Amino acid sequence: MRRRPFTMQDLLDNGEAFGLALLVHVLIAASLFLGMRWSFERHVPQGTVIQAEVVDVSKLVKERQEERAAAEKARQQKAAEERTRQEREKREAAGKAAAEKRAREQAEQQRQQEKAEQARHERERQQQLDALRRQQAEQRERAEEAQKQLQALEEQRRREEAEKQRQAEAQRQRELMQQENSSQQQAARASKEAKWIDAVRSVVTQSWIRPPTARPGLSCTVSVRVIPGGEVISASVVQPCNTSDEATRRSIINAVQSASPLPYRGFEDVFQRSFNFKFTYDG
16 A cells, blocks of 8 residues: 655644643643642641642543644545645646647647648649649640641642643643644645535536526536435535526526535535535636
8 A cells, every 4th residue: 555645734633642641641640749839738837828720631532632623634634635636636637638638639630630731732732733734734735736737738739739730731732733623624624525516516517517697707516415425316506606697597506415425434424414615617
């Protein structure tokens, strides 16, 4: 069992007990002294009478014991109150320490939460920055790709334009050649047609029997319809014609019919089913 430490109150209580014991011994000694003196005075010749009072020591001791008990009770009550106070202070100190601990823990938790929130904000900001950088990179890539496509389209346009110009120049050259060939062909055809008409005119003139009324300087247009092979279907004198002599006009028609079939072989490519030629007579 742990021994309680010696306090000032214990010193005072021990001193009081010692004083009380000393007082009891003094009183006992005084009583004995007074008793002896009283006995001695009984044998003393008559003189002055001394009266003595007997003190009840037990009562005094009891009173002192009661006082000591009351003092002890008061001391114990005071000690209990002190212990209660100390325990209350301990509880208050423990509660204060617990409150301070909770406050520190809450502060630490708050700090950790703030730190976590700051870290989260930092991550979100970094993610936003990364997303912005990716977006900018994608925009640059799209811009570069668009520039490449634009350059490719421009190059293709230049090639197509050059090809169009080349084709247009080639077409123009072909058209010029065709025109030239056509002109040549037309000239050749016209020359061959002229030869065919001259051949027709020649055989008709050879077949013409001049009537007496025909006069030199005769010039009439003859319209002829033929079929392939040169056979004449019909013939007529049309305007212009510088004679109104019916016999002369009839002689020209008869000459065309007599010359049938008209020249055909060698002139197939310039042959015409209907054509006109000029019949003349100069005398």
